[in-house]
Amino acid sequence: MSGEPQADCLFCKIVAGEIPATIVRETDTTVAFRDINPQAPTHVLVIPRVHYRDGAALAAGDPGAAADVLREAGEVASQEKVAESGYRVIFNSGPGAGQTVFHAHAHVLGGKDLQRLVV
Secondary structure (H helix, E strand, O other), rough: OOEEEOOOOHHHHOOOOOOOOOEEEEEOOEEEEEEEEEEEEEEEEEEEEEEEEEEEEEEEEHHHHHHHHHHHHHHHHHHHOOOOOOOOEEEOHHHHOOOOOOOOEEEEEEEEOOOOOOO
8 A cells, every 4th residue: 555656656657747648537636548558449547646556455545536536437438428338447456467557547448349358
């Protein structure tokens, strides 16, 4: 757990504006940006501005920020026009699940049939 920005964290650097990203939404507590390796027509990452290793650590350490990430995932789906047709919100936790950046983040995927999609 942490909560504090990490100097070596890619997503902390995006939050700080040190690394560019295609940002689609921002709030006081979250940043949403397009994934650089999209797995669906809509593939946006929603991250908290606070640093926690994964979704479970975020929920335990800052439940309000976790709720903000989920709320913003729904807002992104609406903004991207995938809310009505269906979308998926995924938290990968740990390398075995495909997590490559160890800063909690939700993947918002939509725009195609996702019934068999695994990210």
